[in-house]
Amino acid sequence: MAEHDHKLIHAFGALAELGQEITNKNNFQETIRTSLHLISGALGIMRGAVARFSRFGHELNMLAIRGLGDDFPLSLSLTLEDERQFLSCGLTPIDIPQAKVLPFFQVYDASFERRSLELFVPLVVRDEIVGAIFLGEKATGEAYTNYEKEIVCAMGQHIGVAIAQRNLMAEIERHAEENRQLFDEMRSTYHDTVKAFAAAIDCKDKYTEGHSVRVGKFSEIIAMELGWGAEEVEGAAVAGYLHDVGKLTVERKIINAPYRINAKESKELNGHPGVGFEILQPIHHPYTDVPLAAKYHHERLDGRGYPDGLYDREIPYIAKIVTLADSFDAMTTDRPYKARRPAKEVVEDLQRNAGKQFAPELVTAFLGGMLKELQGEDRTKRFRRLLGRDYMEAEGIVETLKYTLNEMAPTTPMTYVAAAGQVIL
Amino acid sequence: MTTQSAVVSSLEPVKGTAVIHAGDYINKLSGEQIEHECKRKLDEGCKELILNFADTEIVNSIGISILLGVIDTASNKGAKVVFSEMNEDTVELFEMLGLTKHVTLA
Ligand SMILES: [Fe+2]
Ligand SMILES: [Fe+2]
Numbered sequence: 001m002a003e004h005d006h007k008l009i010h011a012f013g014a015l016a017e018l019g020q021e022i023t024n025k026n027n028f029q030e031t032i033r034t035s036l037h038l039i040s041g042a043l044g045i046m047r048g049a050v051a052r053f054s055r056f057g058h059e060l061n062m063l064a065i066r067g068l069g070d071d072f073p074l075s076l077s078l079t080l081e082d083e084r085q086f087l088s089c090g091l092t093p094i095d096i097p098q099a100k101v102l103p104f105f106q107v108y109d110a111s112f113e114r115r116s117l118e119l120f121v122p123l124v125v126r127d128e129i130v131g132a133i134f135l136g137e138k139a140t141g142e143a144y145t146n147y148e149k150e151i152v153c154a155m156g157q158h159i160g161v162a163i164a165q166r167n168l169m170a171e172i173e174r175h176a177e178e179n180r181q182l183f184d185e186m187r188s189t190y191h192d193t194v195k196a197f198a199a200a201i202d203c204k205d206k207y208t209e210g211h212s213v214r215v216g217k218f219s220e221i222i223a224m225e226l227g228w229g230a231e232e233v234e235g236a237a238v239a240g241y242l243h244d245v246g247k248l249t250v251e252r253k254i255i256n257a258p259y260r261i262n263a264k265e266s267k268e269l270n271g272h273p274g275v276g277f278e279i280l281q282p283i284h285h286p287y288t289d290v291p292l293a294a295k296y297h298h299e300r301l302d303g304r305g306y307p308d309g310l311y312d313r314e315i316p317y318i319a320k321i322v323t324l325a326d327s328f329d330a331m332t333t334d335r336p337y338k339a340r341r342p343a344k345e346v347v348e349d350l351q352r353n354a355g356k357q358f359a360p361e362l363v364t365a366f367l368g369g370m371l372k373e374l375q376g377e378d379r380t381k382r383f384r385r386l387l388g389r390d391y392m393e394a395e396g397i398v399e400t401l402k403y404t405l406n407e408m409a410p411t412t413p414m415t416y417v418a419a420a421g422q423v424i425l
Numbered sequence: 426m427t428t429q430s431a432v433v434s435s436l437e438p439v440k441g442t443a444v445i446h447a448g449d450y451i452n453k454l455s456g457e458q459i460e461h462e463c464k465r466k467l468d469e470g471c472k473e474l475i476l477n478f479a480d481t482e483i484v485n486s487i488g489i490s491i492l493l494g495v496i497d498t499a500s501n502k503g504a505k506v507v508f509s510e511m512n513e514d515t516v517e518l519f520e521m522l523g524l525t526k527h528v529t530l531a
Binding site for chain 1: 453485486487488489490491493494496497517518521522523524526527
């Protein structure tokens with residue numbers, strides 16, 4: 001077999017292996033290092049390097065380097081003239097010793113000469129420079145033949161595509177990251193707006209200062225106790241923050257009335273869920289129907305609520321959550337005509353009204369969360385922060401909670417029977 | 426093809442000489458083992474590396490590249506590289522790619 005054929009077969013073996021290396025989803029750095037090995041081994045080249053072009057820095061940064069020594073620059077800058085020239089060359093190998101007209105070869109002349117670099121191949125993919133290959137002299141000492149340059153070209157094309165692909169991936173990741181940041185910003189803006197609204201609503205009612213914010217927090221707690229996902233929990237909080245937004249249109253003196261309001265006034269006040277719905281309708285929350293929560297937060301399971309007198313299943317779940325949070329806050333804060341009631345009484349009230357005004361499973365979830373905190377299983381101190389330490393740690397509250405939860409949601413049939421005082425053996 | 430051990434090295438009685446036996450197939454994996462072993466010997470102050478290719482049947486491109494790297498490293502450290510007991514095909518390949526120009530044949 002003629003030596004030429006032999007060389008061709010050897011080189012094609014390397015080319016085939018290179019194709020495989022690049023399509024295997026290996027580590028990028030490793031792929032490039034292997035690629036350099038393959039070119040070197042295909043043609044018997046002792047020294048060389050593969051670099052990636054940074055379009056922002058206008059420089060070639062080394063990805064893999066063999067035998068060029070520690071003093072060889074790891075980053076080589078290009079002028080616009082160099083870039084133009086390399087782009088027009090495409091993948092054609094440039095003979096370094098003859099290319100001294102370009103600034104690039106003038107600047108790095110000493111480094112190239114010291115290591116006897118012979119070929120420079122700009123890697124151009126879809127009209128963009130993505131990198132370059134530097135090759136030293138062949139081990140035989142002979143000049144590169146045309147067919148060897150063609151092999152270098154073919155291999156360079158593979159490497160160029162690998163780099164271009166990697167760049168694309170990096171860009172996609174960057175975009176995803178940017179998007180995520182943008183989304184986070186939008187989200188926090190949205191939250192700030194919601195909180196500002198809640199503060200505006202609460203401003204109107206001096207006796208129930210902080211009501212909307214607390215209802216938001218209680219709704220959040222209920223959703224968390226139900227095991228909802230982060231977005232849904234957030235949605236529940238927003239629904240709570242905004243549930244009384246309709247009160248913005250109710251006369252201040254009615255809201256602040258230090259007496260039980262009359263029928264006409266009560267009609268105006270009772271219009272606030274409907275008004276709230278109108279105001280909130282343009283708000284689209286991806287996980288929660290905030291407008292519906294506002295519209296139906298005064299409905300009751302037994303159909304005796306307002307504005308529509310809906311029954312249990314007709315009431316949206318989120319509205320049931322806000323109803324519980326809303327009533328709980330009303331019971332646990334001082335009102336113009338009513339002082340706040342002790343926690344124990346409130347718990348009993350919630351139990352008594354479960355199934356009538358409140359959804360029982362929400363009451364048990366909420367009280368369960370409260371018990372967890374008082375027993376130290378939950379260290380967030382959510383309730384203590386919202387209601388005060390003394391209030392939450394009043395005597396007998398833990399027992400009341402345990403008893404109530406046992407009655408409402410028995411953990412075993414036996415405890416239920418025992419709690420009801422009818423032990424059957 | 427059964428590869429026993431890709432590389433076996435031993436320090437010859439002559440001081441400063443190391444013999445490294447290449448396996449039957451020199452590819453990336455076994456090549457890197459040879460490279461690693463050679464570097465270790467050179468770091469130990471070895472002045473002559475004898476690579477024995479008695480078992481070697483195939484050397485792929487990466488194997489060639491790694492051997493070229495070994496030759497380069499050795500010459501930078503002023504050490505001599507000897508290739509010994511190559512079969513006909515291996516000699517032909519090494520000659521074609523210029524490796525034999527940089528080593529002593531034995
Ligand atoms: Fe309300
Ligand atoms: Fe309310």
